[in-house]
Amino acid sequence: MKALLLSVIAFIVVGCSSLDYTKVSPEKSDVARVVDVPGIDKAVLYDRASMWVASTFVSAQDVVQNKNKEAGRIMGRGIVTIYIAGGLTQVPFNYRYAIRIDVKDNKARIQFNDYRHVQYQTQPEYAYLSAPIIAKMNALAADFELSMKAEKEATADADW
Numbered sequence: 001m002k003a004l005l006l007s008v009i010a011f012i013v014v015g016c017s018s019l020d021y022t023k024v025s026p027e028k029s030d031v032a033r034v035v036d037v038p039g040i041d042k043a044v045l046y047d048r049a050s051m052w053v054a055s056t057f058v059s060a061q062d063v064v065q066n067k068n069k070e071a072g073r074i075m076g077r078g079i080v081t082i083y084i085a086g087g088l089t090q091v092p093f094n095y096r097y098a099i100r101i102d103v104k105d106n107k108a109r110i111q112f113n114d115y116r117h118v119q120y121q122t123q124p125e126y127a128y129l130s131a132p133i134i135a136k137m138n139a140l141a142a143d144f145e146l147s148m149k150a151e152k153e154a155t156a157d158a159d160w
Helices: 002-017 042-056 127-148
Strands: 031-036 064-068 073-086 089-104 107-117
Touching: 031 127, 042 073, 042 089, 042 107, 042 127, 073 127, 089 127, 107 127
Parallel strands: none
Antiparallel strands: 031 107, 064 073, 073 089, 089 107
């Protein structure tokens, strides 16, 4: 019985000690990507960005808080779920984040920042929390880049 109890305690301690408790400043979690798209004007890039938002997020109307075609800006808030090892299971953590897309002739930029825990409104101050958020935001930024560089426009009249 003692051996079993010690084994369980050791398993819990080892599981928790594998987390990286290095402090991370909020600015180090910011993700930004500038996409060069030569020969594409601002209006086309804005339409591509709008289509990317609509196809990427489950409810784009809930994500987008401000759209300004003349300024070439889309701003909003999203939620990302990360999973942290917690002994025998994965524990979900939900974080809200700010998203900002700016476009101009030949360029588009996407920025993610201001991560806040949905329930506690705290920022991810440890590397074990911020690293998976950064990874997910970098994946979104890479997908955004592909959408901005898409050669063919999706149209409603496409031959289907």
